[in-house]
Amino acid sequence: MPTLAEKDIKTWLLENVKPDEFLEKDFKKSGILFEAVVPSGKIRETAAEFLAQGYFLESLTAVDFAECFEVVYHFNRWESPPKRCCVKILVPKEENKAPSISSIYKSANWFEREVYDLFGIHFTDHPNLKRILLPESSAIFPLLKSFKGEPAGSDVEQSLKLIEEDKEGFEIRYPQTITEHQKEYYLNLGPQHPSTHGVLRILLHLSGERVLDAEPIIGYAHRHHEKMMEIQTYQACWPNMGRLDYVGAMSYNFAYALLVEKAMGIQPSRRVEFIRVITTELNRITSHLLWLGTFLMDLGAFTPFFYCFDDRERILDILEMVTGERLTYDYFRFGGLDKDVPADFVPAVKAFIPHFKKRLRDYDLLITKNIIFQKRTKGVGVLSRENALAYGVTGPCLRASGVPFDLRRDEPYSIYPELDFDVAAAKDGDVFSRHLVRMQEMRESLKIVSQIIDKIPPGEITLGKLPKNVPKGETYTAVEGARGLFGMCLLSDGSLNPYRLKLRTPSFSNLNAMIDMVHGCFVSDVVSVLGSLDVVLPEIDR
Amino acid sequence: MEINPKELELMGKTQSPPPGLVNFFKVEDVFNLARAHSLWPLTFGLACCAIELMAGGAARFDMDRFGFGVVRPSPRQADLMIVAGTISRKMAPCIKTLYDQMPSPKYVIALGGCATAGGPFKYPGQYGILEGIDKIIPVNVYVPGCPPRPEALLAGILELQKQIIEGKAQGRTSPAVVHDSQDNRPAEHKNAISRAEFRKTT
Known part of the structure; x- marks a missing residue:
């Protein structure tokens, strides 16, 4: 009820x-x-x-x-x-x-x-209140309004200081390496490790090969997005949107466009909405392809990496044709788009659809039905419904735990309510279920694209000149990114730049849930669980 | 092989002869030729540029056709570090450690705007990043772009090969503070507003 x-x-x-x-x-x-x-x-x-x-x-x-x-x-x-x-x-x-x-x-x-x-x-009463994004020896609280920036050259100074601290021994910042029982020990996975997808560090507490406890340590890619946005104009924040989650940047463009449009009370044309949805869904496929390739590489299969990147390049060609960029898109604008799609966009997408349908069948035959892959992933890293609720997990990871919650259907924005697509879901919540959900999502995204690629209506691409400031007030917007619910909470004081812009990124909560998913796993399973979560570190660290 | 002392000075080297009692310059040339054609990069990504690095290694761009596809996960087996992405201050010690763990001779490519000079994340008063990896370790080649295309990365590695063959791959570091006349973005740090007034007007 x-x-x-x-x-x-x-x-x-x-x-x-x-x-x-x-x-x-x-x-x-x-x-x-x-x-x-x-x-x-x-x-x-x-x-x-x-x-x-x-x-x-x-x-x-x-x-x-x-x-x-x-x-x-x-x-x-x-x-x-x-x-x-x-x-x-x-x-x-x-x-x-x-x-x-x-x-x-x-x-x-x-x-x-x-x-x-x-x-x-x-x-x-917080059990472990210490710094999470900045270095532990840091002395600043950067989002305070009384913080007016660091002096020039402080970056080198602080880095050298950290290097000096580091010389005294990497172990000092760890718990004891070997305990009395000798069987229990700590292992440091990352921040430079091929399967931590960037700069994640996981401190594993092991007994033999079994994981007793895992503590992800983040902040190695903290790029002060939120502070930057407070001192930049609204227009100048577009490049940040392309670089937060660079693998699925279109959804973040989408969220920022919707946020400011909501706050300003403007509505883009139908043509803009169609192009936005098509490019976002194509970008979602590239994101899932990158996940599939690297995830399988983490599990030891090298060939899928080449297959997935081959398909990904085909989509990147199309998106490059539209946006001029391969990866860090800033294509959307308030009330419109940067530029219209070229004439050969529609034929290129149409040529891609049958090719990718065939490739998806290949992936299922090669990977999903592969018995080695199934043995590695079934029953590993189970995320229960209760933990998903307690950790606020969203996106494919949540849907794999039997909760078909997708903002595209449940909090519809743009033209999603008019589209016919299913929300992919699986029951078991293990690594294999997350794989199934993402494979299904690629199919659904392709379905959405093929539904509307012929129906792009004519219309204006921009709304012309808009005011440069956003009216006073608080606005919240969320979209379904490739990794889950991406929320933006804007508090505007009516000036040219945001007073506070909170970025609620999905991987932050999803990675947090990993702590409870790896208990009792082997170390190699930690890698497979982490791969199945599909985290993007700069999006977590912001 | 004659070494111009002026050139050495430009490259940041003050003393002309390389360390060692006896130097076999011609042998060094042969070594350099071998080094240039068997670069083993370190698997190492920091941010966005790492995705383009991966694309460079994948099917379409195929780094391996030039002989530098042997990507090693351990710094002890690698001699080329491609710094791909933004260096946060928290990450800087780890990069320095990785660099120190690599056996000499070793080379560094700064891939993209962030690794070169801070990229889009540099603004007056920034607190999170290190503005360019050349402030803590010497860099051989800078590849511009945000992110650079895989072709640009390939061009960068080919440039490094050229440097190594010519015996000029010493790398260089930059001073701690670089005054950037181009950066005229005003850093308007706001003052806190009153909550009561804000609530009244909305």
Whole structure:
């Protein structure tokens, strides 16, 4: 009973918690149903009730105001239409303490560490409150408005200092290498490791070859996107969108376009919507192809890498024809696109569709039905529904655990409601299920493209001149990226650049869930679980 | 082989003879020829450029046809480091460690804008990245682009081969602060606004 449950949480809040401020919001305009400012002492109670009603913690962030911090929680539920609610607590600056909800939501552990890292807000009773994105010896809280930047040359200075610290021994920052029992030891996987997909470091606690505990250590690709966006104009943020998740950059373009269009109250033409959906779906296929190739390479199969990259290059040719770029697209604009598609775009896509259909059959014969592959992946790295909820897992990883939650269908944006496609899902939640879901998603994306490639209507590509600033207010937008739910939370003060722009990236939560997925696995299974999660590190570290 | 002292100075080398009691220059030439044609790159990606590095190694661009497709996962077996992507300050010590672990002679290619000079993530007052890998380790070839196409990477490695054959692959580092006259982006760090006023007006 979705409508009943929504009333429940709202009435429950009004009756039991008695929020200091309560605002009903227009979901179409702001992306949330209601916003409640609750007393900070009652946030744990509130979070527990949200969890009991089946909400997951979508994002947790903070905003720095002159008189206090606002800690902002977004809760959402796996259903259609979505039930995103916003709960806030106010943290006075002199006190600088907020209660931790990490004992209720497992995902809050990392989120709170991130808020501590960037704002310096202490979460009481947090089990492991230390820096997550910046180096541990860092002395700054960069997202504070009082932080005015580092002096020129500080980058080399700090790097040399870190190198000097490092000389004293890499082990100092690890727990003891060998314990009394000798059988238990720590193994460091990364940050330079061929199968950590970039610069992820996982600290494995092992007993023999069995994993007792795994701690992902992130932040090695932190590129201060959020701070950059606060000092850049809205237009200047487009290149950041191409470089956050460079493998599936179109979805991020899509989210940013939708966010600012929502805040400005403008609507692009139908032609723009069609081209956006086609390019995004093609980009989703390239993302999944890259995943398939590298995932199989992690498992020891080298040939699929060449096959997948061959197909990927064909799509990149098409996208390059449209955008001029191979990888880090910034193609979308507010209310439109950078440029129209060329005349040979439609024939090129049409020629690709039958070729790729045949290739997908090949992949199934070579990989999915391969007995060695199945033995490596079935029953490994199981993600249960409960853990998916507690960690806020989204995207193909969630759908592989038997929850068909896809924002393209459940919180429809653009022209997705008019399209005929299925949400891919599998039951078991293991590595093999995640493989099946992504293979199915490539088929569905191809289905979407072939449905509308002939029907692109004529229309304008841009809306002409738009104001350079965004009206005052708060807006939330989420899209279904190739890795899951990508959310953007904008707080605009009406000026030329965002006051605060939180990027809720899917891999951050998905990687967090890995901690519970690898217990009892072998080390080689850690690599296969990690590959199946399809994480992109610069998107996690932002 | 005559070495012009001026050239050595340009390359950042002050003392003219290479270390060692006896130097066989002609033998060095033969060694260089061998080194240039058996570059073993280190498998190592930092960000976006790493995807183009992978594309360079895949079917269409096929790095292997030039003899540098033997990508090694361990720094102890590699002699070419392709720094592909943004170097965060947290990652800088790890890169330095990897570089130190590689046996000499070793070469470095800075792939893309970030590894060259900070790329799009450089702005006045930035706190997260190292503006160019040449500030901590010597670089032989810079490949521009964001990210560079795989062809550009191939051209970069061919350029490195040329340098090695000519015996000029010493690499160079850059000073800690480079004043960039081109960067005129104003860094408008905002002041905090009042929450009460913000709520009143929205």
